[in-house]
Amino acid sequence: MRTQYRLGIDAGGTFTDFILADKKGELQIFKVLSTPTEPTKAIKNGLALITEETGLTAQEIVSNSDLCINGTTVGLNALITHNGAKAGLIATKGHEDSIEIRLGHKEDGYRYDPEYPPATMLVPRNLRRGIRERVISDGTVYTPLNEDDVRDACRHFLAEGVESVAISFVWSVLHTEHETRAAEIVREMMPDVRLTVGSQLYPQVREYTRTSTAIVNAYLAPILQRYVEAIDAYFRELGSQHPVRYFQSNGGLALGKVVSDQSVYAINSGPASAPQAALDVGAPWGEKNIITCDMGGTSFDITLTKDGQANVNKNIDFLRYRIGIPMIQVETLGAGGGSIGWIDSMGLMQMGPQSAGSEPGPACYGQGGENPTTTDANLTMGYLNADGLVGGRLPLDVKNARGAIQSKIADPLGISIEKAAYGMFTIVNNNMVNAIRRVSVERGYDPRDFVLMGAGGATGAHITALAREMGISKVLISKLASGLCAYGQIISDVKYNYMAPAPIRLEGAPAAAKLDSLFSGLEERGLKDLAGDGFAEDRISVRRSLDMRYVGQVHECTVEIDQFDVTEARLEDIKAAFHTRHKELYTYDEPNSDVEVVNVESTIAGHVDKPDRMKIAPGLGAESALKGTRPMVFSAEGITQDAPVYDGSAMGAGDTLSGPAVIEEVTTTIVVEPGWTVNLHESGVYLLTSDAAEA
Template sequence: MKRIGVDVGGTFTDLILWDEGRVVVHKTPSTPDDPSVGTMEGISALAERAGISVGDIEMFFHGTTVATNIVLEHNGSDVGMITTEGFRDLLHIARKKRPLNYSNHQDLPWQKWQLIRRRNRRTVAERIDAAGTVVTPLDEGQVREQVRLLRDRDVDAIAVCFLHAYRNPVHEERVREIIEEEFPEAFVSLSSRVAPQYREYERFSTTALNAFIGPKVSTYVTRLAESARAAGIGDDVHLMTSAGGLITARSASEAPVSLLTSGVVAGLLGGCAIGRASGYPSVITLDVGGTSADVGVAPDGKLRMKHLLDTRIGDYHAMVPMAEVDTIGAGGGSIAAVDEGGMFRVGPRSAGAHPGPACYGRGGTEPTSTDAMVLMGWLREDSFLSGTMTVQPELAREAVETHIARSLDTTLAQAAMGIFKILAYSMTEAISLHSVRKGYDPREFSLVAEGGAGPLFAWHIAEQLGIPRVIVPRHPGIASAMGLLTTDLRYEIPTTVWTSSAAPDVDLIATQLKRLEEQARAQLRADGVDDEHISLERSVDCRYMGQGYELRVPAPDGEVDEDWVAATAAAFHEVHGRTYSQRFEDKPVHLVNIRVTGVGAVTHVVIGEIEPGGEDPGAAVKTTTRALFWRDEVSEPEWFETPVYDRALLRAGNRISGPAIVEQFDSTTVIGLNQHATVDSVGHIIMERKTA
């Protein structure tokens, strides 16, 4: 079966074709104004490279930053809200937590950049209590008045958020029907469908986010799906969610909030598959693109889910499941500058795809980390993207000399090395934040270098953190795209039950679990998944009585009874002890939310072995070049005559001693002065520090 993975980044769109063991990759510049254009152009070019017709492609998997970028750039749709009387200002008040606790003069991001303006937040009479009982019937006449008002104000979307709708959605569903009658063009976002859990503010915020990004994302997804269909590609586009699963274009159009952090999770999934193939399942992934760097930690190759307090996008709460991956503004396009105070800074501002680094010759004049590595001899002008992109070292030299070297009264070599080290330090700190500070020792992990720039930085970062090895996959520049081919269709459906292990409401749990499981099966069947390929996973959000937030724990299969509750409580004690080094087995456990994840199995990409060779990599040497390296952190940079290898000619068993450079179409790998590398059986470069 021929399937493709396409990951759209800020600078490049990465593509991979997998055809029963054959892998073909391609990179093409992204088209920010309409990412679907660059995607379809890239697919055509990839098919041509592979010698197949676009119509031969049977499955299309996609990771996108479109939803995330809309939120971060504050350019979403004009949204209206219909909510319960008395709750108009909930989005404004939020949780009362301020970025600066003691400042009376500060901009609060969720107030300065409102998802929904106050004039468009409308209230109606209705009330449902926490048990799901209707206390005040819905005033349908008021609803029609407010919908017409919002229609006359030309809003693009309407968020419907009623108190306790997670318990009983009857009023929200009726409002949806009225909107379809009065304002059928509006994109509708119901809290009972988007985030059917308790916690009013987080539920309201998530529903508002869904409405804010909904019209643009659904338009993009629909356009892409139609383009793919017109080209004869498969039967649907499958998109990566923030939880690491895939959903269909239809589902993504209805709940686009699930696509937040879509692309970055694919990189972590790809890293997990890469680590397993090389025999090192515990991995830290470093995916460095043109605009940003994504950092993920997967002990034993398993994704960790973020705590509710951390499931944000920008400054907004998003109560959707998110894998533990975070992004910093550090990439190949990160701009270096000396600020007014004389501080030498690199990033987070980026040159992006246009105009790009100065050396691209597209009009950029500010120095970037790519320009620095051109000057250091690591990126050669005749090898960038296998020579398909022209690089002009003289423009890089002019940018670094003008903006950095002269300002700091230093040499060009020192300025270039400084740009590299400052950006590498930002990545080192990000990895430390997500490993050491969360109880994981990076010395027990392998660092998987991904993205076009990850293999340039990885050797130095591993030295700084004491990580024993770096794994550079066969195609590091398209690792995220490959990650799309390593997961399944997944739908997570939660609900709130609010019961205690001391006196559990077993009937409620059993009834709700049955409902969620039927809903998950129906969703997967609607996507065309056969019953034999469907499996269901249960989990419960638990806490000790009196605690403010929950931890997610796996729940047993089988009949729900008091033994089932006891087993779930025991699992919570174990997770709490591992997380906080404390467990209180004599205390009752509060079961807050139950979740069912429906999984539709998809055949995964398999990383096959490559042709073996001896230790001598001489046949892969292309040339030698002068490249800048340093012996330790306090030494001055020195120029070394450095061998340059063709990655395509390396064979399993080859050993390379640093310093060395390995070039390929989608990336360049740097092996440091104190490093040596071995090509393993599946073609990954395993880089380790030289022993004395």
């Protein structure tokens, strides 16, 4: 049952975004600077801003909200900065170093580079303890569990001040008793420690992936637990009638307890909601092939949706750590509004990945930043209003911006400040284009078959330049673009993934019965969990997938199937789906080869009511929103030209204009390059089309 409000909060590296929706369909966006060292402070500041703008107190909003949803970068930041918990590993003796051996894998691009440093181990060697026990590949016990070894490990961890423990044994997914008993001993001897059991967190075949996933979870669990407890307590103080939901990397919502226990699911919490938001924004045009670009102050995130489905990755190396659980594929690079421009040892201009963040921020923020950033370049080129960002709450200092560019870029290169600014703009765009190619071209997709969606506060200044470079002729930018991920959160469903190992060759009735039993068991658990979460059966849906391969292959691919009774006859349908998927991925299939399953998974979703889409009144013509002109730079020569500036809040449905121009929304600025036409749709979305494509 919808109550008065729904609140979405997306905490980024530089800004924290708030989307407030009410029953009437009105959507409002608010933005405050993030407080990385004290994440709850940004939420308090944001609610204070909402009170100032609307007159509603934080208590009124929260106590009358059916859902308060939080997407956070707490886990991601801890992993990036290696500032997680002190964790220990309990592993099968002789396998303590599997996370360091990494299956002999070296990252692509560095395979033959002897100087490339090894990944930092989240659990150092002295905190990895081998336990005498062994289960073999058919699930039988070869060596019983030595409980004294587990107790010795606990005593060592207590002496070392370990606050989180991961347990991962060889073939534990086929015989869980050893891990279960080890966990009981750890809980008995270390009652205050956070505990991650590999066969429970990630019950899938592949020891290295399972161990690495468990370690990442253990490394983040105390951090996320403290964060969740602080957020939950704060919202209870405000009178929340419902538990806070947290956004997960799998694209769904979860309760705080789930996020605390399964912290690895919160790593890409923020940007994982972008595909859901993009599909909603593109719905009036029936767009289902969308590349979403989210440029904030610190990073640039790209997600791709094909035929209405977001790319989901499993078993990937994320920040150099293997993670097995399903995650919305998000390509991230250090290219944000705070990306710092610098000159390398060869005298070439570079942008990022270093970022000025929100503290001290770009030079133009006037908070002590001395390095030139993307935001300083955009201000210098006339794209941004010197009166300030976020509706003037963050004034910008043009003199500081120009001074930083002159001293660090222009003078060393012997060029004008305007040329240097446009060079910075071009380089950061090229970095982003390369990242877009990684999620499209390198995965077999032609980006020209997609719409480019702008998200994040800084993307609007670059979106037509990015589309031009990619050959994309159609761009969509919502008035809510700078908070698009927060919007995606309030229209997303609760979602949990349930997994089981299934080393089964797809032949005969016993194989069919085993698969049917596994899926039924997983889905029974999921339905029970979501029923306990308040969802009626008619509000729950199930999606199934299998990790499959030809017998003898080393790697498997994920195949989605419908929910049905798995009989011997239906095994042929599953094999046909695998052959089709294999051909899509690798350009060939082997219909006469035997097929086997490795793992199975059921994704259970509880569907929440969606707020109404934004609707704006018809406009009086773009001319009525004209604020004036500003000198702007649109070429590498650095020559300025006067271009019109429009007040986005004064534009209405049907208003049309042509570039060059700038549209200033409260929380974002849209730069329309020459050769582009803009039309504002009644859903509050700007449709930008390339004049060259129309010709």
